[in-house]
Amino acid sequence: MTARVLDGKQLAQTMRVEIAAAVAARTAAGKRPPGLAVVLIGDNKASAAYVRNKQKGCAEVGMGSWLHHLPVHTSESHLLALLDTLNTDPAVHGILVQLPLPPQIREDAVIHAVGPRKDVDAFHPENVGLLAAGFPRFVPCTPHGVVHLLRRNDVPLAGREVVVVGRSNIVGKPLALLMMQKATTANPAGCDATVTVAHTRTPDLAAVCRRADVLVAAVGRAGLITPDMVKSGAAVVDVGTNPGAAGKLVGDVDPAVAGVAGALSPVPGGVGPMTITMLLANTLRAAELLDG
Numbered sequence: 001m002t003a004r005v006l007d008g009k010q011l012a013q014t015m016r017v018e019i020a021a022a023v024a025a026r027t028a029a030g031k032r033p034p035g036l037a038v039v040l041i042g043d044n045k046a047s048a049a050y051v052r053n054k055q056k057g058c059a060e061v062g063m064g065s066w067l068h069h070l071p072v073h074t075s076e077s078h079l080l081a082l083l084d085t086l087n088t089d090p091a092v093h094g095i096l097v098q099l100p101l102p103p104q105i106r107e108d109a110v111i112h113a114v115g116p117r118k119d120v121d122a123f124h125p126e127n128v129g130l131l132a133a134g135f136p137r138f139v140p141c142t143p144h145g146v147v148h149l150l151r152r153n154d155v156p157l158a159g160r161e162v163v164v165v166g167r168s169n170i171v172g173k174p175l176a177l178l179m180m181q182k183a184t185t186a187n188p189a190g191c192d193a194t195v196t197v198a199h200t201r202t203p204d205l206a207a208v209c210r211r212a213d214v215l216v217a218a219v220g221r222a223g224l225i226t227p228d229m230v231k232s233g234a235a236v237v238d239v240g241t242n243p244g245a246a247g248k249l250v251g252d253v254d255p256a257v258a259g260v261a262g263a264l265s266p267v268p269g270g271v272g273p274m275t276i277t278m279l280l281a282n283t284l285r286a287a288e289l290l291d292g
């Protein structure tokens with residue numbers, strides 16, 4: 001078997017056209033264009049590249065974006081003061097602080113300081129709570145990207161066995177919530193699946209993974225998922241982005257899994273581009289909720 005490619009690059013582009021149309025309709029109706037404030041601290045090369053892609057995405061769909069690039073030694077209080085200003089600026093609908101942060105800045109303090117109505121990453125505890133309760137204000141970007149990638153490729157989820165490997169606050173935990181939740185009008189991203197969350201302390205990870213009709217790898221360990229861990233014909237989504245040889249990016253899934261799986265998302269070109277498109281979707285939603 002050679003797995004069908006779950007092409008996130010192509011789908012992200014298709015969805016950007018849909019978002020651009022919604023933005024154009026708002027501006028034609030005399031509304032302010034959605035605007036995203038992006039805060040980057042320091043000179044982490046990967047973070048700078050992600051931020052550039054986020055701003056490029058905004059421009060592509062007709063949204064405003066502002067980059068606040070602060071030096072690596074910026075104090076926490078300086079950053080919190082900037083967030084206060086952004087929280088009250090009516091042109092700013094979404095605020096994003098690129099992670100990871102330098103060590104003098106507490107991630108928790110920053111997550112709490114982004115106003116929950118502008119929290120397009122959906123990291124604030126109020127938004128985490130709304131998601132857990134099944135009434136998300138914003139669906140977190142990477143998990144939402146995974147759900148769209150599967151849905152738009154007609155991978156069935158309702159009643160299927162989904163195994164999520166990884167339990168991070170950004171990916172594993174919120175993705176498990178979406179996968180287990182009932183699909184409702186308030187929560188169309190709910191998937192009605194039967195979900196298992198596995199992680200580094202799970203005994204016999206291979207046996208757990210082999211149960212999956214849909215296997216999602218989000219641990220950050222290159223090549224962790226090998227062909228013997230995958231049921232024949234399963235859909236496999238690779239959320240990993242690990243440094244490989246010669247500056248190449250490699251996923252958590254061994255490429256040989258393509259010989260066993262029915263469908264597989266590539267790295268790069270799978271979940272990554274979807275993450276950025278979902279951020280644009282959340283910024284549009286923030287504008288709709290804030291400005292009507």
Ligand SMILES: Nc1nc2c(c(=O)[nH]1)N[C@@H](CN(C=O)c1ccc(C(=O)N[C@@H](CCC(=O)O)C(=O)O)cc1)CN2
Nearest residue numbers: 050097098099100121141249268269270271272273275
């Ligand atoms: N505030 C946030 N910080 C971070 C998040 C986040 O969602 N919000 N997630 C990650 C980084 N990230 C987005 O910020 C991200 C990672 C990867 C990609 C992506 O498009 N990857 C491409 C490959 C890019 C390359 O070649 O280097 C792909 O997979 O095709 C987008 C966004 C941590 N921080």
Ligand SMILES: [Mg+2]
Nearest residue numbers: 102103105107
């Ligand atoms: Mg820190």
